[in-house]
Amino acid sequence: MSRPNVPNFKTVFITCARGIIARNILATDALAKLLERDVRVVILAPEGRADALRQEYGGERVFIEPVPAPPESGKDRILWVLATNLLPTKTRRVQRLAKFERDCNRFDYWLSGFTAFLGRFRPVRTLFRAASMRLATAGSYGALFDRWKPDLLFATDVYAPEDVSLMRFARRRGVRVLGMVRSWDNVTSKTLLQYIPEDLVVNAERVRDEIIRYGDMPAERIAIVGIPHYDHYTNTVERTPREEFLRRLGLDPTKKTILFTPPADRYLQGDPVAPIILDALADLPAQVLVRMPVVGKSDFAGKAPPANAVFDAPANSADFVDVHLDRAADRHLADSLAASDLVITWASTMIIDAAVFNKPIILVGFDASPRPYGRSIRQYYDYEHQRHIIDTGGVRLVQKPEELRAWVRRYLTDPREDEAARQVIIREHCYRLDGRAGERLAERIATALDPR
Structure with a gap:
């Protein structure tokens, strides 16, 4: 796919690694409000879902690009396991206990618990993020970034492997990242926040407080927008x-x-x-x-x-x-x-x-x-x-x-x-059920595009 020549339009990459993102973001007012501005949107989707998304959401300034799966070498799997076990939450403790009751692997239970203990210390978390940035296999996104020259990557699920890989690549290319916590349980049940984006949107105050505590995200870089698809529910x-x-x-x-x-x-x-x-x-x-x-x-x-x-x-x-x-x-x-x-x-x-x-x-x-x-x-x-x-x-x-x-x-x-x-x-x-969550999200994306 060639890059359309639309002068003076900024380009936003929006990730859609999980099918539910189409419901949460693309089908809401957020996309429509964003397109009221001088913006071009490129939706990054798994190769198997690109055609379906193109039929439903493709348009004059909305393009769908198939994206290969993120690298999954032995080294990358080890980094992901470490990121999971470094998350020092009660939920992860429950998950470790449940796993031990299923597999009776005492060594794994002890090692994951010790890793979680280390994850309580911010210098350890910071060191892990720096090391994983250097050690993780770079994704094959060069041609994609060269073709579209994005001004912003909107990573709609900062805990998804696909989004983590894309955020790291964007960092190497000097592209600003706006991240999003996809769901209310993600901060405490998934992994350590492996990449800290320049800006972040969350659905409510509780998630904001959790991402500050467990993800080391600076409070001043977080915006609360609500849940866009609930605009239609209400x-x-x-x-x-x-x-x-x-x-x-x-x-x-x-x-x-x-x-x-x-x-x-x-x-x-x-x-x-x-x-x-x-x-x-x-x-x-x-x-x-x-x-x-x-x-x-x-x-x-x-x-x-x-x-x-x-x-x-x-x-x-x-x-x-x-x-x-x-x-x-x-x-x-x-x-x-x-x-x-x-x-x-x-x-x-x-x-x-x-x-x-x-x-x-x-x-x-x-x-x-x-x-x-x-x-x-x-x-x-x-x-x-x-x-x-x-x-x-x-x-x-x-x-x-x-x-x-x-x-x-x-x-x-x-x-x-x-x-x-x-x-x-x-x-x-x-946050608020006022029918304006999609509008707030679009405004936050626009602000990240022009962060003066």
Whole structure:
């Protein structure tokens, strides 16, 4: 692809290593607002997804470039393992413990714990970043940078290997980097922040505080923008009328509706808790909309749904790189939340989604059968971001089917219970639901393009 000759237009590279970025950024007002300026956008996508993104988002000043996968030599894998173990968070401690219970590798458990201890000291973290900058294999991006001569790299997921490799290359080419923390759990559950960009955007104050503490990011270089795709969630004009939406799915609009999102097998294997949930709900005065995972599968042990349940299966992917959640699919998710009276889920982002719609939230905290901690759903509720959510009182973590039934009845009777605590979740994880998050993000990108 040749570089279009558009004089006086600045060029922004936007990474899209994870399919969900298309929903989070490209399908929001952020891209449209950015294009109101004298800007050319080049979306950097995995080779297997470039054509689909070109069809959906390509335009006069929006170009899609396929980007090769980042280098993965033995040296690079070692650096990534070190970056993971240097992150000294409670979540990583839980992950190490769960791994030890699964593989019983005492040496690995001890070594990773000692590495995490070293990661508590800022000079160690600084030394690692400097060493990895020199030692990591450089990505094959030279032709791409030569062709487009970007003025800014907007790295939409500073913890993704693809983005880390591109940020390092941009540094070598003298290209300014604006980074973004993609999700609320990333800072405490992924790796040490391996590259500190010139500027960073986050969705809320809590993530800002975490990236300062664990990522050594200077506070004055961080901007809080909110969550752009929620701009469309809160726009009531975009919602399908409840009666129309439920009838389309074969549900009765006159009945109370429970949205149930079961855990996927990529997190819990060989323990089909979903059928137990449906059995517990079978004789309650409500119908159940079961939304299947977009990544991975959910195990129903071959059991047919009860009479009061309808299964809704969005497009499914094996991993987060290939996940496809286009505008129509995201609108369907928002309509599902808006039409429901309460949400039953587990340790997932669906918690925040439900809070945005002010729906009562019940978290499944039990397994289908007794399991060791390292294979149990219990481990995920000890992650820092989940523990904080539970501590707000805006969700109810249930430990057995009888407790689940009791809270369903209670919330169906009084859906405003815990409403104030749900507002705390929104304030701490969404910043503002004012319909302007996309606009704020576009403004921050424009500022990074011209940082005078």
